[in-house]
Amino acid sequence: MTGIRIGIAQPAISDDARVNGPKVRSLMKKAAAGKARLIQFPEGMLSGYAKEQIADWSQVDWAAVRDELEQIMALAAELELWVVLGSAHPLTPPNRPHNSLYVISDQGQIVDRYxxxxxxxxxxxxxYSPGFEPVVFDVDGYRFGCVICVEINFPHLFTEYERLGVECLLxxxxPVDSIFELKARAYAAINAYWISMSLPAQTADLMPSGLITPLGTYAAQAESELTIVDLDRDASDFQPALTVARPWRTTALKGEIYRARAVTDPRSTNHTTP
Structure with missing residues (x-):
């Protein structure tokens, strides 16, 4: 196989890390049994998500969140599985937490945090307190990046990841509205990369979790708590998008092909002459 197999989780999220943590580990085991190399979880999966499960950070048992995270890290090493896990990340009081994705390697280490x-x-x-940096990481020769939820409304983030060489954006x-899905599919097609969407079971009525291809089509959509799917940059269906459209758009964005062909012509500079 020339591609990589990933697991996309669509579990229900609770307000209790002692419930969420075991669910994460159960799905990790299923993903590993299915030969996945990476599993992705929704926003706020471990801690619970503010505005939905969490009304105030005082209700969160941060010691439990940390203990569950450490157990998840240990299992990642045991299963040799990469994990991208949504959770609030506590800062030093009185600073508010970050809304984060932990990137846990198949050695059980947090190698980055978005x-x-x-x-x-x-x-x-x-x-929440805001972050300021993109995150990219490589697994088995494939480059991944991370974005979270409402960032779907900021196109420059998706263009930035294309420039960083991302092949699959996690x-x-x-989500709170169904137009979210259309935006994700458009970004996948415009930037010619895969987008993997991991959403909670609570929002399945709006759209399913799934893997969107560089053509803006679905490679797979969730029908259960876990979807396992392959992505392969060598697949013939994606060659025009990956080997023609994406390189051309990269060249076009640099602008030199246009500057080199600029003309000096009064009929060009005068915008009011028929």
Whole structure:
């Protein structure tokens, strides 16, 4: 196999890390049994998500969150499985937590953490501290990036990841409207990369979790708590998008092909002459 197999989780999220943690580990085991190399979870999976499960951070047992996270890390090493896990990440009081995705390697180490950069109005005024940096990481020769939920409304983030060479963007979310799906499919097709959406069971009525191809079509949609799917950059269906469209758009964005062909012509500069 020239591609990589990933697991996309669509579990229900509770307000109790002692419930969420075992669910994460159960799905990790299923993903590993299915030969997946990476499993992705929704926004807020471990801690619970603010505005939905969490009304105030004082209700969160941070010691339990940390203990469950450490157990997840240990299992990742045991299963030799990469894990991308949504959770609030506590900071030093009185600073609010980050809304984060932990990137846990198949050695059981947190190798990076994506902190949501563009939070909603309610998030930034009542619940979270913002992050400021993109996150990319490589698994078996494939490059992944991370975004979270409402960041779907900021196109430059998706273009940034294309410039960083991302082949599959991991979009973990707790969506509130069905147009979210259309935006994700458009970004996948425009940037010619895969987008993996991991969403909670609570939002399945709006759209399923799933893997969107560089053509903007679905490779798989969730029908249960876990979907296992392959992505393969060498598949013939994706060659025009990956080997023609994406390189051309990269060249076009640099602008030199246009600057080199600029003309000096009064009929060009005069915009009011028929």
């Amino acid at each position: 902190d949501k950069r563009f939070c909603s109005h309610t998030e930034i005024t009542h619940f 979009l973990s979310a707790y």
